[in-house]
Amino acid sequence: MLLNTVEQIRSEKFADVPKELVRRILLHHTDSAASETDMMRSLEQLVNEHLNEQG
Amino acid sequence: MLVLKALTLENFGPFKGRQRVEFAQDDGVMIIYGENMRGKTSLLNAVRFAFFGRVIGRGSKATSIHEIGNWEEAAVGKYGFQVELEFSSGGHDYKLTRTCRARVTTPTSDADYQVDHFLECDGDVLGPEQTSTELARILPEQISRFFLFDGELLQEYEDLLSSESDMGRRISEAIERILGVPVLTSSRATALRMKERSEKREATAAQSDQKTREYGNQLADLHAQRDVLKADAAKLKTDLDGLRTKKATLEEALKRKERYASLMEKKDGLERLVSEQTERLDTKRQELAAGMASAWCTLLAPQMRDAARRLETHREALEATVTRWKVLQELKASATHSCPTCLQKITAEARAALEEAASGDDEAGVQEAREELERVRRRLSALSRFLDDDRGDTLKIRWEAIDELEVDIADKKGQITEINKQLETVDEASLRKDKTEYEQTVRAIDTTERTLTDCEEKLADNKTGAERIQKRLDRLGGNDLQGERARRSLYAKVHELFDEAVSAYRDQLRRRVEADATKHFRALTTEPDYRSLLINDSYGLTIVHKDGSLIPVRSAGAEHVVALCLVGALQNNAPLQGPIIIDSPFGRLDRGHTTNIVRALPTMAKQVMLLVYEDELPAGLARTELKGQLKSEWILVRRSARHTELAERKS
Numbered sequence: 001m002l003l004n005t006v007e008q009i010r011s012e013k014f015a016d017v018p019k020e021l022v023r024r025i026l027l028h029h030t031d032s033a034a035s036e037t038d039m040m041r042s043l044e045q046l047v048n049e050h051l052n053e054q055g
Numbered sequence: 056m057l058v059l060k061a062l063t064l065e066n067f068g069p070f071k072g073r074q075r076v077e078f079a080q081d082d083g084v085m086i087i088y089g090e091n092m093r094g095k096t097s098l099l100n101a102v103r104f105a106f107f108g109r110v111i112g113r114g115s116k117a118t119s120i121h122e123i124g125n126w127e128e129a130a131v132g133k134y135g136f137q138v139e140l141e142f143s144s145g146g147h148d149y150k151l152t153r154t155c156r157a158r159v160t161t162p163t164s165d166a167d168y169q170v171d172h173f174l175e176c177d178g179d180v181l182g183p184e185q186t187s188t189e190l191a192r193i194l195p196e197q198i199s200r201f202f203l204f205d206g207e208l209l210q211e212y213e214d215l216l217s218s219e220s221d222m223g224r225r226i227s228e229a230i231e232r233i234l235g236v237p238v239l240t241s242s243r244a245t246a247l248r249m250k251e252r253s254e255k256r257e258a259t260a261a262q263s264d265q266k267t268r269e270y271g272n273q274l275a276d277l278h279a280q281r282d283v284l285k286a287d288a289a290k291l292k293t294d295l296d297g298l299r300t301k302k303a304t305l306e307e308a309l310k311r312k313e314r315y316a317s318l319m320e321k322k323d324g325l326e327r328l329v330s331e332q333t334e335r336l337d338t339k340r341q342e343l344a345a346g347m348a349s350a351w352c353t354l355l356a357p358q359m360r361d362a363a364r365r366l367e368t369h370r371e372a373l374e375a376t377v378t379r380w381k382v383l384q385e386l387k388a389s390a391t392h393s394c395p396t397c398l399q400k401i402t403a404e405a406r407a408a409l410e411e412a413a414s415g416d417d418e419a420g421v422q423e424a425r426e427e428l429e430r431v432r433r434r435l436s437a438l439s440r441f442l443d444d445d446r447g448d449t450l451k452i453r454w455e456a457i458d459e460l461e462v463d464i465a466d467k468k469g470q471i472t473e474i475n476k477q478l479e480t481v482d483e484a485s486l487r488k489d490k491t492e493y494e495q496t497v498r499a500i501d502t503t504e505r506t507l508t509d510c511e512e513k514l515a516d517n518k519t520g521a522e523r524i525q526k527r528l529d530r531l532g533g534n535d536l537q538g539e540r541a542r543r544s545l546y547a548k549v550h551e552l553f554d555e556a557v558s559a560y561r562d563q564l565r566r567r568v569e570a571d572a573t574k575h576f577r578a579l580t581t582e583p584d585y586r587s588l589l590i591n592d593s594y595g596l597t598i599v600h601k602d603g604s605l606i607p608v609r610s611a612g613a614e615h616v617v618a619l620c621l622v623g624a625l626q627n628n629a630p631l632q633g634p635i636i637i638d639s640p641f642g643r644l645d646r647g648h649t650t651n652i653v654r655a656l657p658t659m660a661k662q663v664m665l666l667v668y669e670d671e672l673p674a675g676l677a678r679t680e681l682k683g684q685l686k687s688e689w690i691l692v693r694r695s696a697r698h699t700e701l702a703e704r705k706s
Binding site: 001002005006009010013014016017021022025026028029030039040043044047050051054 | 235237238239241242245246248249252538541542545546548549551552553555556559560563567628630
């Protein structure tokens with residue numbers, strides 16, 4: 001239910017936010033032993049890739 | 056999903072020696088019967104001790120571990136205890152062992168014990184860090200109230216209906232935790248941190264360009280100020296949480312001791328009055344002592360009055376003699392022939408008679424009369440001082456006042472003695488300490504809240520200022536800032552997305568919890584006119600009558616029914632599901648509600664353990680209502696007051 005709620009809002013109102021970015025943030029807080037710093041690094045990499053793709 | 060398999064106890068409470076109870080694995084209900092003081096609560100506490108390393112007594116207060124070990128074993132010098140809990144979760148089998156060993160030969164307090172625990176997962180022993188992580192994931196203590204509870208804990212749910220209750224706030228937080236809301240709030244916080252990092256990088260980039268340096272500097276300052284304010288606000292919130300938790304705990308403690316607290320208040324009032332009255336009594340006694348110095352006068356009053364009367368007659372006679380002589384002398388010496396008083400003419404015969412009369416009073420005799428008159432006057436004056444008519448009455452009034460005060464003080468002291476008897480079993484010092492601590496905590500909460508509001512206002516100002524400068528920078532910004540600006544914009548959207556998701560998810564949860572709780576309620580209530588339950592923002596549930604009106608007040612029994620509905624609804628909607636272990640839940644319920652609840656238990660959780668006494672839930676009723684869903688029955692068998700054995704009851 002939680003994932004569905006977030007995805008519905010993303011697709012309806014924030015379609016330009018990458019789905020994978022949202023998924024990774026949620027995953028980190030659901031079931032991940034990774035540190036906050038590692039997660040931030042990973043997210044920034046993902047965002048850079050996304051922005052590069054966007055040009 | 057968490058499923059309990061077996062519990063092995065060693066010298067835990069009344070469970071002497073090593074004893075084991077196996078939980079039914081199939082979906083259904085297991086019942087453990089035990090009369091009062093046989094160890095039902097100890098069994099619930101054994102599970103709690105295994106998971107969290109602590110045991111709670113009445114009023115959710117932690118119990119000393121020194122008091123948990125079996126007393127018969129302690130009497131022969133064997134201290135300490137152990138609990139082993141076998142369970143499965145997420146497809147793995149676990150065995151959690153928690154041991155409490157005495158560090159000294161004869162322990163006297165908790166400090167004399169060492170508590171250790173280890174967790175085996177599929178036969179492998181996990182390290183300490185992994186053990187903590189796993190246990191926090193499998194069953195966080197903050198949500199344990201939805202799995203392990205008794206009637207007293209169910210009663211606390213009524214606090215959810217009060218927006219000002221700290222206990223309600225704590226339960227509400229626990230509800231959101233079990234429902235998974237923190238996943239979203241933490242995600243939102245992550246998005247915000249990412250956005251702020253991006254803003255800082257953009258400010259730094261702006262500082263390196265001549266055109267945008269000024270705005271970059273201003274933004275960097277505001278970001279630094281924001282960091283400090285946020286750290287302050289976070290600390291204040293942590294402090295506030297701690298204070299609110301403390302207040303709720305103290306509130307509960309005081310509520311339990313309410314009767315004693317009011318007795319103590321009465322005692323304090325009586326002691327104040329006794330002190331005031333004792334002071335007044337001292338004053339009255341001093342006044343009486345002063346009055347008593349001349350109290351003999353009261354005894355001699357009749358004789359003294361006679362003497363005074365005699366002296367008065369004598370004085371009048373003496374005064375007449377002196378006055379007569381004086382008048383005659385004046386008349387004799389007068390050259391006129393008229394009376395100086397009435398101015399009438401004095402005839403020659405009258406004058407001759409006067410002269411004759413005056414010649415009879417010799418001057419020496421009159422002088423003697425004058426002196427005697429002075430002496431008589433002095434004696435009368437002296438007597439009059441002792442002939443105060445009120446003296447006796449005044450003394451009497453003082454005596455009576457003293458008597459009254461003494462009776463009153465004795466009566467109040469008697470009441471104080473009575474109160475002291477009632478307070479004999481109460482730790483008065485601790486009660487007073489709780490009360491003082493509660494008042495101090497309320498004051499500290501008030502101060503912290505005001506400081507936090509102030510901090511949040513400054514943060515809002517900081518945000519407004521930063522947004523204003525950011526807009527100016529956006530208008531000026533060159534190509535170097537484009538990258539950071541795009542990142543910032545994206546993170547801002549992610550933050551906004553999670554912000555909306557938190558509200559939307561909470562709304563959905565509330566609607567689902569309300570619907571599920573209503574479903575349970577319809578099955579549990581025996582009142583056909585009750586239609587549904589209405590949820591508030593804190594997940595508090597109010598009964599709705601079929602005519603649409605709300606039922607504002609409910610009994611303790613109804614409170615239990617509503618709380619069970621909430622627990623059932625949370626189990627249905629929580630990402631984390633597990634067993635429910637309930638200690639004596641039917642004590643306040645009539646047979647109709649008990650029957651309905653027993654029948655509905657299998658719908659509330661897959662694994663339900665009931666700890667009951669037979670009068671509360673007769674075995675026949677349980678078997679009839681649960682039928683095939685009753686998986687096993689155990690009984691707590693008394694061996695002695697301090698020794699209970701667990702035995703499976705075969706039907």
